[in-house]
Amino acid sequence: MDLVFGWRSATLLTAAAVLVPLAFALLVTLRNRLANRTLALLILVLIGVFTPWLIGFAGFYDRWRWLTFLPVAVPLLVPAVLRFYVTALTTGALPPRWRWMLLPGLVEFAFQAVSFCLPLAAKDRWATAALPIAGPLFAFALVASFGWHVTASLRLLRRYRLSLNNAISDEGRFAARWLATALVTFAFLWSVWGVVLLWDWLWPLGYTGLMWLYLLIAAVALFLAIEGWRHATDPFPTLAMLEAAGQPTKAARDWSTQGRLWADQVAEAGWVRDPDLDITGLARRLGTNSGYLSRALNEGLGVNFSTFVNDLRCRFVVEAMEAGSSQDVLALALDAGFASKASFNRAFRAATGMTPSAYRARVSKAEKVRPSSATRRHTDRPPPTSGA
Known part of the structure; x- marks a missing residue:
């Protein structure tokens, strides 16, 4: 056959x-x-x-x-x-x-x-x-x-x-x-x-x-x-390795206050603009260890490391938009530390409740925009609980 x-x-x-x-x-x-x-x-x-x-x-x-x-x-x-x-x-x-x-x-x-x-x-x-x-x-x-x-x-x-x-x-x-x-x-x-x-x-x-x-x-x-x-x-x-880096310590501290202090320090220094930033590297820059930093973020501010960093990056993008920057939104995102457009879009929507293009259009119409809680939370108060 x-x-x-x-x-x-x-x-x-x-x-x-x-x-x-x-x-x-x-x-x-x-x-x-x-x-x-x-x-x-x-x-x-x-x-x-x-x-x-x-x-x-x-x-x-x-x-x-x-x-x-x-x-x-x-x-x-x-x-x-x-x-x-x-x-x-x-x-x-x-x-x-x-x-x-x-x-x-x-x-x-x-x-x-x-x-x-x-x-x-x-x-x-x-x-x-x-x-x-x-x-x-x-x-x-x-x-x-x-x-x-x-x-x-x-x-x-x-x-x-x-x-x-x-x-x-x-x-x-x-x-x-x-x-x-x-x-x-x-x-x-x-x-x-x-x-x-x-x-x-x-x-x-x-x-x-x-x-x-x-x-x-x-x-x-x-x-x-x-x-x-x-x-x-x-x-x-x-x-x-990830669990060791993010493992909180058991030392007694006022983690809420400590978290706000570190959030202000990170925002002022602009360290989150480094796209390769991880919890170990940020802890080193703050002069602490990853366990303390993890506890300050999780227990003190009610967020995980990713949300904390990406909210600050979104804050930089929002501030640039409201300051009248003519740069492309993606260029602003990359300058703020995001490694890709997809991760930026997800984080921005989670932080502001809007897409980046919609936020820019709102700013361009000269409306009086109050910063969302997601863009103010690292200076005013702890962030809401999110993926801790």
């Missing part, structure tokens, strides 16, 4: 041709090395998941029947390796008991490998007897595994982002948003995958009917590989 590469096989083959070089590029990237290697492994596992459909629609199984049970598709490895990637990026290490997390995938691989080695006649009989039982069991295990690992990864990411906000002024520069997007994408894939598997169990969809699921898996793999490679060298401070 001749091999036929129709649109289904061609689409999946094209995806694999893009994914393999990206996986190799991640393997040789030195920064975030452990995380990038786990991402490369995840990409290869996803390629394996849709490979049976790639070769099946091309006629491989019809031409070479001994390929039945070819042990390349191991979906149960996907959730665990995804969690490895998130954990490696945020902590610099694999999760505790990571070997046990691989066990379901290894069991699935062993089932396929042993079945693949059977003689052809025995393999046909085994497929008829075993697949109706093993298929639903592996499908249920996959759905449960996805739920467990995605939930644990989201919990870890939330902890990481809170620690970033307590120690770093611009979370966007540390690609935490990329991780959140990746996890939301996999949560969507998990829901679709689970529904399709349940549907196929109750009302079999057939080989062609399941094709759309594997096209979605290939699309998610491409998104993950391309975006993961784009963020492969982004800085990712470890969770332990």
Whole structure:
């Protein structure tokens, strides 16, 4: 029987041709090395998941029947390796008991490998007897595994982002948003995958009917590989380092008064204009330690480090606008210490309740604008509670 590469096989083959070089590029990237290697492994596992459909629609199984049970598709490895990637990026290490997390995938691989080695006649009989039982069991295990690992990864990411906000002024520069997007994408894939598997169990969809699921898996793999490679060298401070830097001390002080004093000192000195400012560097300039500064901000002023710094930066932009500066809004933002337009827009809206362009338009109409509480709070009174 001749091999036929129709649109289904061609689409999946094209995806694999893009994914393999990206996986190799991640393997040789030195920064975030452990995380990038786990991402490369995840990409290869996803390629394996849709490979049976790639070769099946091309006629491989019809031409070479001994390929039945070819042990390349191991979906149960996907959730665990995804969690490895998130954990490696945020902590610099694999999760505790990571070997046990691989066990379901290894069991699935062993089932396929042993079945693949059977003689052809025995393999046909085994497929008829075993697949109706093993298929639903592996499908249920996959759905449960996805739920467990995605939930644990989201919990870890939330902890990481809170620690970033307590120690770093611009979370966007540390690609935490990329991780959140990746996890939301996999949560969507998990829901679709689970529904399709349940549907196929109750009302079999057939080989062609399941094709759309594997096209979605290939699309998610491409998104993950391309975006993961784009963020492969982004800085990712470890969770332990962030929590140590933002850990408040237990010394008894009037943190509200101390926070206002330091806020005034920081505003006057203009230190927040440094886009690389973090809590350790600011504490050093204030002549204190990061623990004291963290407590003054969290308990004394009711804000985290990111909100404190970005509100002061917004204050500088507002003052420049009200002074009649003709500079572009983005130029004002960069001069105030913001590293990107996106982070500036988010912070400005949170601080003033308006977009930068709307605020400038309001100023240009010569209306009498009272500074918002967000732009006055570091000189008049403590800031409102926000992400402490």
